[in-house]
Amino acid sequence: MRVNVAVDERKEAQTIFLDVLSVRPKRLYSFFKRLFDIVSSLAVLIILSPVMIGIAIAVYAEDHHSPFFAQTRLTKGGRKFKMYKFRTMCVDAEEKLEELKALNEVDGPAFKMENDPRITRIGKFLRTTSLDELPQLLNILGGSMSVVGPRPPLPSEVDEYTAYQVQRLCVKGGLTCYWQCSGRSNIGFDEWMDMDIQYIKDRSTWTDIKIIFKTFKAVLKRDGAK
Numbered sequence: 001m002r003v004n005v006a007v008d009e010r011k012e013a014q015t016i017f018l019d020v021l022s023v024r025p026k027r028l029y030s031f032f033k034r035l036f037d038i039v040s041s042l043a044v045l046i047i048l049s050p051v052m053i054g055i056a057i058a059v060y061a062e063d064h065h066s067p068f069f070a071q072t073r074l075t076k077g078g079r080k081f082k083m084y085k086f087r088t089m090c091v092d093a094e095e096k097l098e099e100l101k102a103l104n105e106v107d108g109p110a111f112k113m114e115n116d117p118r119i120t121r122i123g124k125f126l127r128t129t130s131l132d133e134l135p136q137l138l139n140i141l142g143g144s145m146s147v148v149g150p151r152p153p154l155p156s157e158v159d160e161y162t163a164y165q166v167q168r169l170c171v172k173g174g175l176t177c178y179w180q181c182s183g184r185s186n187i188g189f190d191e192w193m194d195m196d197i198q199y200i201k202d203r204s205t206w207t208d209i210k211i212i213f214k215t216f217k218a219v220l221k222r223d224g225a226k
Contacts, residue, residue, distance in 0.1 A: 017163075022201045023170045029205060036208075037147050041140040052134055055086055058122050065091045068135060073152035075173040081144040083152055084135035088123025089116075108189025109160040110153075130219050136175050148208040149174025150196040168196040171203065181214035 045052075059067035069087040072080055090096070096118055097111065104111050119127065126132035139145040145152065152173030158166065178195035179187060187195070199207070 018167050018170065018197065018200060023167075026203075029203070032205060033146060033148075033208065034143075037140050037143075040147060041137040045137050045141065048134065051131075055126065055131060055134070059087055059120075059126075062120055062122050063091070072155060073173065074155055074158055074169060075144060075152050076169060076171055078158070078169055080155070081139070081152075083145070084138055086126055086132040086135060088120060088126050088132050089118040090120060093118040108192075109157040110189060112185055128222050133175060140175060144172075146172045146174045148176055148199075148203075148211050150177050150199065151180065164197070165193045167200070168193060171200055176211060176215040178211065181211055181218045183218075 056067040065087070067087055069085045069089075070082045071085070073083040075081055100113065100116070100118075101111065104113060123132070136145060140147055149172050150168045153161075153168075158169070178199050179192045182195065184192075199211075
């Protein structure tokens with residue numbers, strides 16, 4: 001994995017790195033995790049297919065462009081894949097990002113702003129309800145993502161990671177994680193990275209179950225959704 005790493009030495013001196021035991025394969029856990037990913041994603045896709053069709057029609061009706069958005073992300077080992085979402089921004093959102101970077105409201109390499117002008121009307125609703133994430137069930141079914149795991153980052157974000165932060169790529173990226181169910185946009189970048197490293201240490205079937213139930217609660221409360 002080739003990643004450009006800019007390391008703040010003082011910060012690294014205070015950071016605890018993962019040990020071999022934390023990242024070694026857990027074969028039985030991995031088997032049941034993948035089985036759960038397949039069964040749950042397929043079941044939800046079937047059950048929510050009418051909802052997803054309705055969302056696709058609503059997104060297309062607003063500006064007559066594709067309702068889906070595919071973006072290159074990184075997962076375990078820095079492997080690239082296309083992550084799918086319902087499109088919540090105008091079609092030229094990527095081109096407009098450069099002129100908005102000075103208005104970034106979060107620390108670290110990620111970009112967030114409260115009233116992003118690129119977000120469409122239907123997109124605002126999809127984001128606050130997390131419905132824009134539903135197409136990632138296809139990623140989960142195909143094996144490029146898991147239900148639970150660190151949120152897959154952009155390659156440009158990983159280029160700015162420290163050696164400590166790169167460790168979050170030791171496991172497959174997921175739909176939800178500690179960060180996703182604990183306030184997400186209300187959490188600083190460094191704390192977000194710490195949460196992902198902690199997940200890698202804690203990961204187990206029971207941990208995944210707890211995260212899934214906490215995610216349902218967070219989605220209903222729209223906690224940190226923007």
